[in-house]
Amino acid sequence: MSEKVTILQVAERAGVSQSAVSRFFTPGASVSKKTADKVRMAAEDLGYRPNVLARAMASGRSRIIGLVVAYLENYFYPEALEKLSTALQAKGYHVLVFMASQTAGNIDQVMEEILDHQVDGIILASVAMSSDISARCQQLGVPVVLFNRAQDIEGIAAVTSDNRAGGRRVAEFLMAGGHQRIAYIAGWEGASTQRDREAAFREALSGAGRDLFARAVGNFSVEQAEQAARDMFSVPAGERPDAVFVANDHMAFAVMDVLRFELGLRIPEDVSVVGYDDVPPAAWRAYNLTTIRQRANLMVAETVRAMFEQIDTPDTASPCHVQIEAPLILRGSARIPDDWPTEG
Amino acid sequence: MSEKVTILQVAERAGVSQSAVSRFFTPGASVSKKTADKVRMAAEDLGYRPNVLARAMASGRSRIIGLVVAYLENYFYPEALEKLSTALQAKGYHVLVFMASQTAGNIDQVMEEILDHQVDGIILASVAMSSDISARCQQLGVPVVLFNRAQDIEGIAAVTSDNRAGGRRVAEFLMAGGHQRIAYIAGWEGASTQRDREAAFREALSGAGRDLFARAVGNFSVEQAEQAARDMFSVPAGERPDAVFVANDHMAFAVMDVLRFELGLRIPEDVSVVGYDDVPPAAWRAYNLTTIRQRANLMVAETVRAMFEQIDTPDTASPCHVQIEAPLILRGSARIPDDWPTEG
DNA sequence: CTGAAAGCGCTAACAT
DNA sequence: ATGTTAGCGCTTTCAG
Numbered sequence: 001m002s003e004k005v006t007i008l009q010v011a012e013r014a015g016v017s018q019s020a021v022s023r024f025f026t027p028g029a030s031v032s033k034k035t036a037d038k039v040r041m042a043a044e045d046l047g048y049r050p051n052v053l054a055r056a057m058a059s060g061r062s063r064i065i066g067l068v069v070a071y072l073e074n075y076f077y078p079e080a081l082e083k084l085s086t087a088l089q090a091k092g093y094h095v096l097v098f099m100a101s102q103t104a105g106n107i108d109q110v111m112e113e114i115l116d117h118q119v120d121g122i123i124l125a126s127v128a129m130s131s132d133i134s135a136r137c138q139q140l141g142v143p144v145v146l147f148n149r150a151q152d153i154e155g156i157a158a159v160t161s162d163n164r165a166g167g168r169r170v171a172e173f174l175m176a177g178g179h180q181r182i183a184y185i186a187g188w189e190g191a192s193t194q195r196d197r198e199a200a201f202r203e204a205l206s207g208a209g210r211d212l213f214a215r216a217v218g219n220f221s222v223e224q225a226e227q228a229a230r231d232m233f234s235v236p237a238g239e240r241p242d243a244v245f246v247a248n249d250h251m252a253f254a255v256m257d258v259l260r261f262e263l264g265l266r267i268p269e270d271v272s273v274v275g276y277d278d279v280p281p282a283a284w285r286a287y288n289l290t291t292i293r294q295r296a297n298l299m300v301a302e303t304v305r306a307m308f309e310q311i312d313t314p315d316t317a318s319p320c321h322v323q324i325e326a327p328l329i330l331r332g333s334a335r336i337p338d339d340w341p342t343e344g
Numbered sequence: 345m346s347e348k349v350t351i352l353q354v355a356e357r358a359g360v361s362q363s364a365v366s367r368f369f370t371p372g373a374s375v376s377k378k379t380a381d382k383v384r385m386a387a388e389d390l391g392y393r394p395n396v397l398a399r400a401m402a403s404g405r406s407r408i409i410g411l412v413v414a415y416l417e418n419y420f421y422p423e424a425l426e427k428l429s430t431a432l433q434a435k436g437y438h439v440l441v442f443m444a445s446q447t448a449g450n451i452d453q454v455m456e457e458i459l460d461h462q463v464d465g466i467i468l469a470s471v472a473m474s475s476d477i478s479a480r481c482q483q484l485g486v487p488v489v490l491f492n493r494a495q496d497i498e499g500i501a502a503v504t505s506d507n508r509a510g511g512r513r514v515a516e517f518l519m520a521g522g523h524q525r526i527a528y529i530a531g532w533e534g535a536s537t538q539r540d541r542e543a544a545f546r547e548a549l550s551g552a553g554r555d556l557f558a559r560a561v562g563n564f565s566v567e568q569a570e571q572a573a574r575d576m577f578s579v580p581a582g583e584r585p586d587a588v589f590v591a592n593d594h595m596a597f598a599v600m601d602v603l604r605f606e607l608g609l610r611i612p613e614d615v616s617v618v619g620y621d622d623v624p625p626a627a628w629r630a631y632n633l634t635t636i637r638q639r640a641n642l643m644v645a646e647t648v649r650a651m652f653e654q655i656d657t658p659d660t661a662s663p664c665h666v667q668i669e670a671p672l673i674l675r676g677s678a679r680i681p682d683d684w685p686t687e688g
Numbered sequence: 689c690t691g692a693a694a695g696c697g698c699t700a701a702c703a704t
Numbered sequence: 705a706t707g708t709t710a711g712c713g714c715t716t717t718c719a720g
Contacts (some may be wrong), residue, residue: 004484006713006714007714008713008714015693017692018692021714022714025714030689032689035689050713051712052460052462053400053401053406053712054713054715055713055715056397057398057697058714058716059696060715064440072426073422073624075419077422078417078419078425082443082445083415086443086445088459092459094440094442095441096438096439098433117396118394118395140348159689173574206583235643253628254628260630261630275429281625283380285601286601286604286630287630350696350697351698352698360707362697362698362707363700364710366699367699374705374706375705379705379706394698395696395697399697399698400712401713401714402711490697519694521697576720594712604713681713
């Protein structure tokens with residue numbers, strides 16, 4: 001097991017000082033070509049690579065971003081994680097993952113753990129935090145950005161899709177489609193995304209003088225969504241919804257399957273189904289789900305931007321809630337109004 | 345932005361030495377109750393938490409495991425990632441993610457990057473490495489375990505499902521089902537998993553005096569799998585396969601959709617489809633895919649075990665390739681032989 | 689541009 | 705059980 005080669009060895013071999021070597025490996029350096037050459041050679045010969053940990057320790061910047069995620073079962077998150085990690089890697093940063101599953105205790109504990117790692121920033125994906133912890137991060141100078149969740153804590157960055165606009169759009173679409181009995185299956189009611197989607201959806205309905213015909217809670221869980229669908233649709237034809245907006249795709253798939261395979265309903269002839277997220281399976285032909293697209297690329301880009309704005313200019317940064325436009329993707333699970341504008 | 349509180353401040357406040365505080369925060373400590381109390385109080389008052397980075401630096405153990413992943417689109421990986429991260433967290437370790445997407449350059453570069461982080465171990469998920477790098481890790485004393493990929497480098501730990509047994513099982517199942525024209529759609533041919541599945545599948549076929557009726561390559565890509573299915577099945581009924589084994593579920597869904605929605609074939613009446621992985625969507629009723637289950641829980645458990653075996657006892661550890669039994673999950677996408685043994 | 693020197697915050701012998 | 709003393713490998717003033 002060969003010794004780890006240190007900066008000191010390189011310095012000796014190159015016949016320069018330790019700091020010279022350090023400078024050589026520092027992007028914004030100021031090293032003469034001569035010194036640079038000597039260092040380069042010595043480093044190559046020795047197979048030297050700077051120790052990131054030591055560098056972090058000495059400089060106070062770890063170039064690590066803590067990411068806490070809760071639901072990888074919702075396929076929006078793996079996608080986001082991949083893009084996030086890639087984007088961060090491109091900037092020389094890396095992602096340290098913290099699962100916030102039930103087993104891991106509450107978020108605040110996880111946050112403490114993250115802070116222990118001297119991360120340069122924290123991204124909370126579909127996770128809310130106490131204002132206590134938020135304050136703690138702020139006083140520690142650690143930037144936080146919420147991904148796909150908003151929170152009413154001032155000065156905390158958040159990026160989501162425009163959930164309200166999305167919810168409204170679905171309502172308009174469903175009404176334009178001539179649906180008379182419009183239902184909603186909610187996600188976890190603690191989620192800001194769920195609340196915004198629903199609020200705007202209902203507002204648009206009542207704005208048109210209509211009421212929600214039925215409502216159930218699926219809690220972003222497949223099992224609960226199935227049960228909700230069963231309960232909601234196991235009634236005489238005249239009393240059953242002719243359209244249902246499901247708070248996310250993941251639940252929508254489950255709902256569709258109950259409707260088609262358990263209850264023998266046709267989609268969209270008997271009932272239109274609309275989801276939210278546009279995860280890849282929504283495009284699979286067996287589902288072909290009409291849904292609101294959360295543009296992962298843009299959301300990630302904004303998240304990264306918000307993060308580095310805070311890292312690079314902690315003083316002038318003004319964290320805010322950015323909402324990415326969320327288009328309705330027309331597919332086959334919901335009747336399309338004749339006069340509905342098509343893209344292009 | 346409040347100062348970070350250090351071990352020294354705690355020591356002063358508690359009226360003990362720095363090392364006493366250090367010991368207090370070290371699991372296998374030896375501190376008198378008296379000292380412990382003083383330290384606990386001081387630490388609490390100050391809101392002190394040990395700096396993980398400094399600890400890593402001084403002790404030489406970072407308690408970080410580098411994970412490199414390539415395809416998060418295959419839903420087997422998010423699942424594995426989640427379980428892995430959770431399992432590691434439970435042991436006080438954390439996962440530093442490295443995406444090995446095309447953009448990130450080749451694996452060897454990524455590996456160097458990981459090594460720079462002084463990780464205590466590396467897990468390679470569905471990624472192969474050069475024997476050069478393998479050697480480098482070994483001489484650096486950094487344990488590596490391959491997840492869902494095996495490699496013929498001696499002394500390197502790998503955990504996979506029993507791909508050969510799985511492939512064989514599918515062949516037997518399909519033959520027992522009376523299929524006459526059995527086809528195979530391959531994954532990326534560089535993957536050991538793909539090769540093992542196919543090899544055993546074909547061996548079982550030829551062992552029964554049968555030949556593969558058709559073969560195409562899907563490269564673990566949805567688009568290529570679709571094209572493969574089109575090419576393979578766009579022929580007169582008598583010349584088309586009556587069963588197809590697809591190298592993973594992800595491609596199998598695409599194949600099913602082409603067969604059903606483009607070519608109007610019935611599954612399993614006209615053609616049986618079998619996949620590999622048993623990712624969650626395989627159980628969704630719109631697919632209801634008969635498939636070989638990769639038991640993520642067990643695979644992760646073995647991966648973690650192999651990792652810590654090497655971390656805890658670097659000398660006696662004997663890395664090997666462990667293969668997890670992979671049961672055939674009977675669903676509706678393939679005809680079930682009358683005499684096929686059922687579980688229980 | 690370069691080198692000397694002082695840490696970053698903590699652990700790990702070693703003595704006591 | 706506790707304190708003392710060296711570092712871990714690197715960055716960063718500060719002189720020159």
